[in-house]
Amino acid sequence: VVGTGVIGRSWAIVFARAGCRARLYDRDVQQAEKAAELLLPWKTQISVHTDLASALEGVGYVQENSPESLEIKRQVFRDLDAAADPAAILASSTSAFDMSRIADGLPGARRCIIAHPVNPPHVIPAVEVLSGTATDPDVVERTCAFLASVGQTPVRMHKYIHGFLLNRMQFALVREAISLFEQGVADLDDIDAVIRDGLGLRWALMGPFAVANTNADGGIRQYLTGHEQWLMELMDGLGGTPRVDAGLIARLGDAIDQAPGGARRQELRVWRDRMIARINELKRKEPSPR
Amino acid sequence: VVGTGVIGRSWAIVFARAGCRARLYDRDVQQAEKAAELLLPWKTQISVHTDLASALEGVGYVQENSPESLEIKRQVFRDLDAAADPAAILASSTSAFDMSRIADGLPGARRCIIAHPVNPPHVIPAVEVLSGTATDPDVVERTCAFLASVGQTPVRMHKYIHGFLLNRMQFALVREAISLFEQGVADLDDIDAVIRDGLGLRWALMGPFAVANTNADGGIRQYLTGHEQWLMELMDGLGGTPRVDAGLIARLGDAIDQAPGGARRQELRVWRDRMIARINELKRKEPSPR
Numbered sequence: 113v114v115g116t117g118v119i120g121r122s123w124a125i126v127f128a129r130a131g132c133r134a135r136l137y138d139r140d141v142q143q144a145e146k147a148a149e150l151l152l153p154w155k156t157q158i159s160v161h162t163d164l165a166s167a168l169e170g171v172g173y174v175q176e177n178s179p180e181s182l183e184i185k186r187q188v189f190r191d192l193d194a195a196a197d198p199a200a201i202l203a204s205s206t207s208a209f210d211m212s213r214i215a216d217g218l219p220g221a222r223r224c225i226i227a228h229p230v231n232p233p234h235v236i237p238a239v240e241v242l243s244g245t246a247t248d249p250d251v252v253e254r255t256c257a258f259l260a261s262v263g264q265t266p267v268r269m270h271k272y273i274h275g276f277l278l279n280r281m282q283f284a285l286v287r288e289a290i291s292l293f294e295q296g297v298a299d300l301d302d303i304d305a306v307i308r309d310g311l312g313l314r315w316a317l318m319g320p321f322a323v324a325n326t327n328a329d330g331g332i333r334q335y336l337t338g339h340e341q342w343l344m345e346l347m348d349g350l351g352g353t354p355r356v357d358a359g360l361i362a363r364l365g366d367a368i369d370q371a372p373g374g375a376r377r378q379e380l381r382v383w384r385d386r387m388i389a390r391i392n393e394l395k396r397k398e399p400s401p402r
Numbered sequence: 403v404v405g406t407g408v409i410g411r412s413w414a415i416v417f418a419r420a421g422c423r424a425r426l427y428d429r430d431v432q433q434a435e436k437a438a439e440l441l442l443p444w445k446t447q448i449s450v451h452t453d454l455a456s457a458l459e460g461v462g463y464v465q466e467n468s469p470e471s472l473e474i475k476r477q478v479f480r481d482l483d484a485a486a487d488p489a490a491i492l493a494s495s496t497s498a499f500d501m502s503r504i505a506d507g508l509p510g511a512r513r514c515i516i517a518h519p520v521n522p523p524h525v526i527p528a529v530e531v532l533s534g535t536a537t538d539p540d541v542v543e544r545t546c547a548f549l550a551s552v553g554q555t556p557v558r559m560h561k562y563i564h565g566f567l568l569n570r571m572q573f574a575l576v577r578e579a580i581s582l583f584e585q586g587v588a589d590l591d592d593i594d595a596v597i598r599d600g601l602g603l604r605w606a607l608m609g610p611f612a613v614a615n616t617n618a619d620g621g622i623r624q625y626l627t628g629h630e631q632w633l634m635e636l637m638d639g640l641g642g643t644p645r646v647d648a649g650l651i652a653r654l655g656d657a658i659d660q661a662p663g664g665a666r667r668q669e670l671r672v673w674r675d676r677m678i679a680r681i682n683e684l685k686r687k688e689p690s691p692r
Contacts, residue, residue: 208632230600231617238600265599267592275636277588277596281578282610287637288574289610298567302557304609306567309555310520310528312605313678318670319594319602320572320579325658326671327521333655340646342498346565347577347644353637356630365623368615373692380608381616383691387684388603394680401673402663 113137114167114188115177116147119205122232123175128154129234130262136160137167168196173258175227177205185214193220201255203227207279210272211244221246225255228276229264235385237265237392240276290360291351293367300364301371316391317400403427404457404478405467406437409495412522413465418444419524420552426450427457458486463548465517467495475504483510491545493517497569500562501534511536515545518566519554525675527555527682530566580650581641583657590654591661606681607690 113124116138127134128151136151136158138144144160151158161167168174174196178188185206192202193215202224204214215224225247230236239259243252256266269277289303297303314323321332328335336343354360368374403414406428417424418441426441428434431452438450451457458464464486468478475496482492483505492514494504505514515537520526529549533542546556559567579593587593604613611622618625626633644650658664 236600236603238596240596265595267588267595267600269588269592270586273582273585273587274639277582277593278600279636280582280640281575281593281596282601283633283636284578284640285571285575286610286614287640288571292563292567292570293611295563296560297563298557298559300611301609302559303567303571304611305555305557306528306530306571307605307609308607308612310526310557310568311572312602312607312609313526313681314674315597315602316606316681317598317602317674317677319591319597320576321583321590321594321654321658321661322598322663322670324576324654325664326667326674329667331655331664331667332658333651336646336651336654340651343573343646344643346569346573349564350570350574350577353634356626356633361623361626361630364611364614364626365621368611368622371611373612373690374615374621376691377616377619377621379691380612383688384604384607384616387607387688390684390688391603391606391681394677394684398673398677398680400663401666401669 113175113177114164114192115179116140116144117177119229119231119233120175120177121147121150122234123177123205123229124151124158125154125234126262126264127175128157132157132262134158135167135169135171137164138162164191165195168192168200171196172200173255174200174202175205176203180206180208182209182213185209186216189214189218189224193218193224196220198223201225201251201258203255205229207276211242211247212272213244215244215246222248223251225251227255227259227266228278230278232385233264235388235392237263238278239264239266240269240278241266242269242272242276287353288350290354290364293364294354294360295351299371300367304371317395403465403467404454404482405469406434407467409519409521409523410465410467411437411440412524413467413495413519414441414448415444415524416552416554417465418447422447422552424448425457425459425461427454428452454481455485458482458490461486462490463545464490464492465495466493470496470498472499472503475499476506479504479508479514483508483514486510488513491515491541491548493545495519497566501532501537502562503534505534505536512538513541515541517545517549517556518568520568522675523554525678525682527553528568529554529556530559530568531556532559532562532566577643578640580644580654583654584644584650585641589661590657594661607685 113120114137124134148160211226215221226242228240259266324335325332403410404427414424434450441448501516505511516532518530549556614625615622
């Protein structure tokens with residue numbers, strides 16, 4: 113695990129809890145030690161390094177989590193490619209860049225790949241897996257197999273697109289939520305309620321296509337047929353891109369401060385992550401009849 | 403409960419299970435009897451009627467579930483307003499019409515209101531509550547209080563908008579999901595996986611604003627600040643409205659037939675609803691520290 117910020121630490125939990133030996137690398141000793149503390153329950157399986165060469169010794173899979181800057185990522189991948197065992201996979205947590213650009217010109221570009229998690233990965237299984245132009249198909253297979261073996265859900269993308277799948281779908285919904293808030297259609301907490309006590313309950317179990325397919329006896333074909341006009345009008349009339357500026361951020365901030373629990377962020381996050389773990393447990397015990 | 407199709411039957415379960423006496427009305431005797439069968443566990447609390455006047459006797463809250471046609475809804479509300487006790491609330495399950503139009507010109511327009519459920523309401527608590535221009539504010543309060551008393555989550559809308567909150571946010575996400583599918587960015591089941599093992603897990607517990615607020619130590623202000631440009635570019639670059647036609651429907655239908663479980667719709671729906679009930683139980687036992 114290269115870079116032990118919030119994401120890196122969470123990845124380390126994923127690997128250690130699955131029984132892997134995990135080596136944590138950070139140039140910042142304090143950061144790395146903070147990570148090690150969090151990983152105390154698995155202390156016999158982890159080691160902390162501030163020297164990259166020693167960190168990479170005998171490692172078969174590297175998960176990189178440096179800041180989201182193309183220059184930094186390119187430098188880190190140059191260093192990783194130079195120091196890691198030639199058979200090792202070099203995976204990046206980036207949510208922003210194309211691996212073709214990060215690994216451009218590297219001798220080991222064929223073993224470089226994106227494995228973008230959802231925050232935090234030790235609680236949320238989905239990982240977006242995306243090749244660069246030079247990535248070996250075998251590296252994709254091995255990455256997906258490894259991620260599945262540590263309990264994650266690898267999601268394969270066929271091509272690069274800004275924001276990948278996850279952030280595109282997330283911000284499609286958020287854009288509309290902001291539009292409804294800005295138009296005063298409902299209070300912020302009521303817009304949230306429609307998701308948490310409505311749509312989100314289905315989506316914790318099946319994606320939007322499977323929902324459409326189960327919402328009518330005749331499946332997605334019956335669900336959509338006859339509503340083509342209604343659907344197109346609805347989608348055409350959705351709100352556009354809001355101006356995300358200090359004014360909007362202040363209005364959202366004020367509204368959330370007034371909403372129940374708005375100020376108890378830390379407590380809410382702990383509750384959320386604990387509850388997600390419970391939902392995942394439910395899904396493991398009683399898996400979908402897919 | 404006026405109209406005992408899928409939605410009406412599910413509403414009847416909501417009311418009966420909360421201890422209410424529920425009167426089911428349907429012009430179609432067979433439909434009403436089918437509903438009564440489903441409600442056997444509460445048979446001492448329910449009665450089935452094919453005559454509207456007798457169905458409405460002593461009723462304080464009417465939930466209307468007739469077909470989504472403005473003409474039908476207007477006729478049904480005329481009949482309801484003429485026959486129901488003057489103090490009774492007349493609520494419509496419509497997802498499509500403005501109550502100002504449904505109740506236009508009715509002597510009892512002040513007691514007519516929209517209470518739009520998510521399918522199926524006995525599993526999914528959110529109910530969108532929306533006045534017409536003539537609706538008495540007291541009717542809004544009483545409707546919300548009653549819905550909360552039977553275990554639902556009333557969500558107040560301040561004004562009419564096509565698709566309300568729920569379908570606007572749902573189809574904002576679906577529009578992008580279809581766009582990603584049509585562009586071949588990922589297979590249909592992988593797009594679904596990003597939701598069911600990713601975003602949906604958070605959204606079953608908190609709405610998009612609360613998610614943004616808990617995703618950074620400094621809350622939604624910190625979460626958005628510094629990413630304004632990235633966000634606006636992402637939102638501006640989202641896919642547009644697809645042409646929903648027989649071709650698209652066939653492509654989606656074929657893709658879902660090939661996805662795991664695509665043909666086991668009925669089984670999947672039963673699983674989904676059972677699992678949603680379990681998630682709701684988790685949330686009741688360990689409520690959000692809001």
